[in-house]
Amino acid sequence: MSEFIHLTPKEREALDALELRQRHVRRGAILQRENEPCGELFILRKGLMMSYVLLDDGSRQILRFLFPGDMLGISSAIYHEAPETLCALSDTVVSPFDRATLSGIMQEHPRLSAMILVYSQIERVALTDRLAALGRTSAKARVAALLLDLRNRLRATDKSIDREYTLGLTQEEIGDATGLTAVHVNRMLRQLEEEGMIAREGGRVTLLDRGALAGAANYVNRYEGLDLRWLPPAR
Numbered sequence: 001m002s003e004f005i006h007l008t009p010k011e012r013e014a015l016d017a018l019e020l021r022q023r024h025v026r027r028g029a030i031l032q033r034e035n036e037p038c039g040e041l042f043i044l045r046k047g048l049m050m051s052y053v054l055l056d057d058g059s060r061q062i063l064r065f066l067f068p069g070d071m072l073g074i075s076s077a078i079y080h081e082a083p084e085t086l087c088a089l090s091d092t093v094v095s096p097f098d099r100a101t102l103s104g105i106m107q108e109h110p111r112l113s114a115m116i117l118v119y120s121q122i123e124r125v126a127l128t129d130r131l132a133a134l135g136r137t138s139a140k141a142r143v144a145a146l147l148l149d150l151r152n153r154l155r156a157t158d159k160s161i162d163r164e165y166t167l168g169l170t171q172e173e174i175g176d177a178t179g180l181t182a183v184h185v186n187r188m189l190r191q192l193e194e195e196g197m198i199a200r201e202g203g204r205v206t207l208l209d210r211g212a213l214a215g216a217a218n219y220v221n222r223y224e225g226l227d228l229r230w231l232p233p234a235r
Contacts, residue, residue: 163206
């Protein structure tokens with residue numbers, strides 16, 4: 001949140017309280033399972049996770065990739081059963097907290113409550129972009145947009161990242177997020193390399209021409225261009 005607003009000491013204290021407990025989650029482990037009772041929410045402290053749903057044919061649709069600092073399970077707070085599965089893509093550390101704690105923050109810190117709404121809307125709009133892309137854009141555009149989005153999300157908490165970053169995803173996982181097969185993902189990555197937009201080596205990706213990549217993907221960074229002048233004042 002400090003990327004967008006100046007947090008007061010009391011607001012920082014309230015957010016720090018969400019991270020008092022820590023839970024280690026191994027790569028591939030399920031933190032929350034779709035259609036099962038859910039009572040906890042989480043802050044992702046370290047590692048990479050994903051949320052997904054299983055379709056009627058048994059295939060998996062990845063909805064979001066989740067990064068350190070993200071609040072997990074917010075959608076589950078309003079249901080008795082989880083609407084999505086949360087799975088670790090690497091060894092991760094999460095901080096669990098209950099709904100009563102979230103309720104307390106909303107009562108005592110309206111600006112933090114408003115920021116939770118802001119992040120929920122950013123995620124909704126980004127998911128809308130990807131939904132539109134699944135039905136209206138080429139396979140190359142979908143893969144290009146995902147590569148840009150991963151870079152921008154990682155950079156939010158690590159300013160040392162510029163053009164190069166560790167991908168941390170299999171081609172199957174990229175495919176489950178973009179509606180493509182792993183074979184098709186491989187073909188699109190090779191095409192982006194041949195066109196001089198990216199380079200790959202040892203699990204790392206370098207975005208050689210972000211402008212061309214963004215143009216090919218019709219990509220919009222939804223974490224930019226925010227208007228937060230309406231936020232309530234800090235208490």
